[in-house]
Amino acid sequence: MMFNKKVLVLNSSERKKYLRHTLPAVLAFLMCLWSPAGVVAQEEEEVLPTLEITLPAAPTPVPVPVVVIDPGHGGKNTGMSVPEHVVEKEYVLELARELKKALQSKARVAVFLTRKRDIPVSVLERTTLANRKAADVFVSLHLSDDSRMYLYINHHVDEKNVAQLYADEIEKNAYIVPWDLAQNEQRKKSKQLGKIISKTWNEYTSSVKTKGQEARVELVTAPIAVLTGIRAAALLLEVPLPKKKADETMETAGEAAKQEVARNLARGILRYLAGR
Numbered sequence: 001m002m003f004n005k006k007v008l009v010l011n012s013s014e015r016k017k018y019l020r021h022t023l024p025a026v027l028a029f030l031m032c033l034w035s036p037a038g039v040v041a042q043e044e045e046e047v048l049p050t051l052e053i054t055l056p057a058a059p060t061p062v063p064v065p066v067v068v069i070d071p072g073h074g075g076k077n078t079g080m081s082v083p084e085h086v087v088e089k090e091y092v093l094e095l096a097r098e099l100k101k102a103l104q105s106k107a108r109v110a111v112f113l114t115r116k117r118d119i120p121v122s123v124l125e126r127t128t129l130a131n132r133k134a135a136d137v138f139v140s141l142h143l144s145d146d147s148r149m150y151l152y153i154n155h156h157v158d159e160k161n162v163a164q165l166y167a168d169e170i171e172k173n174a175y176i177v178p179w180d181l182a183q184n185e186q187r188k189k190s191k192q193l194g195k196i197i198s199k200t201w202n203e204y205t206s207s208v209k210t211k212g213q214e215a216r217v218e219l220v221t222a223p224i225a226v227l228t229g230i231r232a233a234a235l236l237l238e239v240p241l242p243k244k245k246a247d248e249t250m251e252t253a254g255e256a257a258k259q260e261v262a263r264n265l266a267r268g269i270l271r272y273l274a275g276r
Ligand SMILES: [Zn+2]
Pocket: 072, 073, 079, 080, 088, 141, 142, 143
């Protein structure tokens, strides 16, 4: 005989409770003497086990990496001027905009420019913006006068000299880190960023390489004022001068070069940020 009923396996106390509620007392007594492994339930409802559910903690927001791009020069400080009206301050501002676009098209990243227009900006203002925004990466953009890309890392600043310079402030506040020393403790990160950008740039240039050309990127350590106070991986980049082909104007060559440089710098910066 088939019963279209569910079999509930009850333990002895559950069984007693069940019988008490469903059978007359005498029958219940007899049933208690009989102790099968299971009884046929009269109800269709399945007894669900009690589950203890631990809710996950509210997710902590994932911090968005911050990149500060510093277009060099501005205002009366035009930077380098090369034939056919390539002016460094304009070129690097447009490159900064391209780099911002390239970064944000590939990843969730906050990008700030130290200047958005053709205005003069002091070294202190550039440094302040980067540190206030808690930058993870700072890149100062300049134009090189040859076909190579130069990446500058700030030299190690002599701590004794700076300590003497700021002796009064340090005495008042033991936790003070003079801005002159801020980059010292970040140099390892800056070197790492430099290596990754060099590698990315070399990969790109070797893919379009013509025979007999020398290394296209150089990593240089030098005293760089705009990097000294930056509390982040920081580089000053001199990007290669756009090279025009016979049938091109400097303007169209510059446009293409800016796109290439921006795309490859963005790749390098994002690789660095992903690998931290
Ligand atoms: Zn410059």
